[in-house]
Amino acid sequence: MISVGVAVGVAVIVFVTALIQGLQSNIIERTLGTQAHIRLISPDEVNIVLPTAKGTLQLIQEDKRAQRLRSINNWQQISASLDQLPLLTAVSPVVSGPAFARRGEAVGSVALVGIDLARYQKIIPLKNYLIGGQLRVGAGDALIGSQLAKDLGVQVGSKLRLDTGQQNSAVVNIAGIFELGVRELDARYVYLDLKQAQSLLGLPGGVTVIDLRVADIFAAETIAGQVGRLTSLQAESWIKTNAQLMNALTAQSLSTNMIIVFVAISVAFGIASVLSVSVVQRTREIGILRATGATRQQILRIFLIQGAVFGLLGSLIGTGVSYALVWVFNRFGPGLFYIPVSSTLILVTMLLATLTGVLAAAVPSRRAAALDPVVAIRYV
Amino acid sequence: MSDNTREVLRLDNLRKSYNLGQPNEIEVLHGINFNIGRNDFAALVGPSGSGKSTLLNILGLLDKPTSGELYLLGQATSGMDDATRTALRGSSIGFVFQFHHLIQAFTALENVLMPLMLTRGKPDKLALQQAHELLAAVGLATFANSKPNQLSGGQQQRVAIARALITEPALLLADEPTGNLDTRTAADVFDLFRKVNRERGCAVLLVTHDPRLSASCERTINLVDGRIESDTLNN
Numbered sequence: 001m002i003s004v005g006v007a008v009g010v011a012v013i014v015f016v017t018a019l020i021q022g023l024q025s026n027i028i029e030r031t032l033g034t035q036a037h038i039r040l041i042s043p044d045e046v047n048i049v050l051p052t053a054k055g056t057l058q059l060i061q062e063d064k065r066a067q068r069l070r071s072i073n074n075w076q077q078i079s080a081s082l083d084q085l086p087l088l089t090a091v092s093p094v095v096s097g098p099a100f101a102r103r104g105e106a107v108g109s110v111a112l113v114g115i116d117l118a119r120y121q122k123i124i125p126l127k128n129y130l131i132g133g134q135l136r137v138g139a140g141d142a143l144i145g146s147q148l149a150k151d152l153g154v155q156v157g158s159k160l161r162l163d164t165g166q167q168n169s170a171v172v173n174i175a176g177i178f179e180l181g182v183r184e185l186d187a188r189y190v191y192l193d194l195k196q197a198q199s200l201l202g203l204p205g206g207v208t209v210i211d212l213r214v215a216d217i218f219a220a221e222t223i224a225g226q227v228g229r230l231t232s233l234q235a236e237s238w239i240k241t242n243a244q245l246m247n248a249l250t251a252q253s254l255s256t257n258m259i260i261v262f263v264a265i266s267v268a269f270g271i272a273s274v275l276s277v278s279v280v281q282r283t284r285e286i287g288i289l290r291a292t293g294a295t296r297q298q299i300l301r302i303f304l305i306q307g308a309v310f311g312l313l314g315s316l317i318g319t320g321v322s323y324a325l326v327w328v329f330n331r332f333g334p335g336l337f338y339i340p341v342s343s344t345l346i347l348v349t350m351l352l353a354t355l356t357g358v359l360a361a362a363v364p365s366r367r368a369a370a371l372d373p374v375v376a377i378r379y380v
Numbered sequence: 381m382s383d384n385t386r387e388v389l390r391l392d393n394l395r396k397s398y399n400l401g402q403p404n405e406i407e408v409l410h411g412i413n414f415n416i417g418r419n420d421f422a423a424l425v426g427p428s429g430s431g432k433s434t435l436l437n438i439l440g441l442l443d444k445p446t447s448g449e450l451y452l453l454g455q456a457t458s459g460m461d462d463a464t465r466t467a468l469r470g471s472s473i474g475f476v477f478q479f480h481h482l483i484q485a486f487t488a489l490e491n492v493l494m495p496l497m498l499t500r501g502k503p504d505k506l507a508l509q510q511a512h513e514l515l516a517a518v519g520l521a522t523f524a525n526s527k528p529n530q531l532s533g534g535q536q537q538r539v540a541i542a543r544a545l546i547t548e549p550a551l552l553l554a555d556e557p558t559g560n561l562d563t564r565t566a567a568d569v570f571d572l573f574r575k576v577n578r579e580r581g582c583a584v585l586l587v588t589h590d591p592r593l594s595a596s597c598e599r600t601i602n603l604v605d606g607r608i609e610s611d612t613l614n615n
């Protein structure tokens with residue numbers, strides 16, 4: 001009976017944890033599906049103030065400098081050395097800058113992104129997002145977002161004039177249309193070949209950003225720090241750029257943990273009260289055991305083991321139930337995301353439930369062991 | 381259990397008070413002296429409240445006397461710690477109580493094996509064989525796998541006796557073992573005690589209110605108001 005109580009508790013814990021894990025990893029996956037894990041950009045340009053002679057007071061009125069589009073110095077060497085870092089799984093130099101896209105009377109402001117397609121694919125798998133045409137840049141071919149295509153009324157095969165306002169403009173052929181699922185990106189991104197974008201943006205041979213991908217996404221912030229120091233560039237991890245999202249996720253995890261703790265506490269109290277009743281009910285049997293040579297430790301152990309068994313049995317049933325719940329959710333649920341149930345989660349939960357059982361049994365067990373055999377035998 | 385002494389129990393001016401140091405302190409045993417030998421078959425009788433159960437609990441090392449000394453198999457027991465007393469109790473003393481105290485979750489056989497399992501862990505072949513023999517000796521060979529609630533009161537009491545004997549104790553203590561049984565079953569159980577005493581050379585001390593039963597014991601110890609009033613050999 002109490003095992004059913006434990007089972008319900010464990011089922012709730014496993015299901016809620018799996019649900020939240022599934023939800024969070026889904027959100028993160030979606031966020032990172034259209035973002036690099038780390039972006040390396042040139043450090044901001046600052047005013048250089050000459051040091052003054054000792055003893056003089058210097059008053060400075062300083063205007064922050066306007067940040068112009070600038071290439072990363074020595075990006076070839078940096079990129080090559082980053083390629084060697086085992087922490088990084090992909091390195092993709094990118095040049096990007098603003099431009100206008102025209103078709104007839106229609107004008108849209110866009111972000112030109114010049115990429116090395118093979119490298120960039122490892123950062124954002126554009127292939128997965130392609131909804132029309134072919135994945136092709138270079139030789140005057142461009143990929144544009146679905147929203148931009150709609151705004152300008154173009155389709156695959158249409159021509160588009162790109163104008164960067166640097167007396168530079170080019171007509172490109174729309175080779176493919178993609179949909180990242182983020183409206184702003186779909187309305188603004190135009191992917192070009194690295195070379196063509198460099199010349200359009202007036203940065204021949206230069207790149208403005210190096211996109212990086214890491215294996216452990218939650219280590220992105222620390223890796224960003226390391227890479228930043230290594231290259232003396234400004235490194236921004238996805239964790240920093242999505243601070244608000246991360247805050248929300250942390251808060252969510254916190255509340256899940258609270259739920260888990262409270263469920264665990266009530267399960268523990270359930271086990272403890274059942275065992276307390278059982279100690280009273282079995283007072284006479286405890287007395288016989290003591291009279292026939294059972295030591296206090298043996299009595300203690302019997303009840304501790306019983307607590308552990310309650311916990312273990314309950315968690316076995318509970319994980320079974322939660323498996324069923326998760327299966328039902330994945331199969332018939334809203335289908336928004338998939339809930340994985342990791343074996344680690346199950347093992348940890350079972351371990352915790354068993355431990356909770358033992359802890360909960362501690363007080364009643366001690367009471368049982370402390371029973372005076374004379375009193376226990378006379379008990380009716 | 382060496383046989384170099386004929387003595388199993390020796391009581392030396394044993395006293396017992398309840399609620400020691402409290403205003404309701406009461407002495408129930410006022411200096412008890414007697415011996416029990418290897419083959420004794422003795423009845424402990426006396427009016428209700430005279431201290432029989434109290435005395436029996438002390439003899440079985442379940443309780444401690446307030447003063448005086450209890451020698452079990454020649455060893456003084458007053459200085460022993462709880463673990464030693466438990467071990468000695470487990471190996472040398474068998475208990476049978478008024479209410480057939482069996483563990484309800486265990487079968488008759490498991491109940492009989494319990495004292496061995498407590499000290500030695502999983503029972504071996506020999507122990508199993510011994511338990512079966514004991515169940516046969518108490519006439520319950522076919523009930524080995526029955527649970528206590530499937531047995532009659534007399535049958536349960538016989539299981540309890542078999543359990544008390546599995547450790548081959550030197551002393552069997554029984555507190556009103558037949559008090560809860562009808563006359564016929566009581567006589568059967570009593571005969572069983574006698575058989576155990578004769579065949580296994582195990583000293584038996586049993587508390588009874590039945591004058592016919594105590595009369596058939598070899599020795600009758602009469603306890604009145606916490607004092608031995610008489611200690612007589614019958615026939």
Ligand SMILES: Nc1ncnc2c1ncn2[C@@H]1O[C@H](COP(=O)(O)OP(=O)(O)OP(=O)(O)O)[C@@H](O)[C@H]1O
Nearest residue numbers: 398399406408426427428429430431432433434435
């Ligand atoms: N735990 C206790 N605390 C206080 N007094 C007790 C306690 N146990 C027994 N007594 C008292 O000690 C006296 C002897 O009790 P005991 O149970 O030994 O009598 P008994 O001879 O076994 O009686 P009966 O034949 O009714 O079983 C009684 O007066 C009883 O009230």
Ligand SMILES: [Mg+2]
Nearest residue numbers: 432433434555
């Ligand atoms: Mg009594």
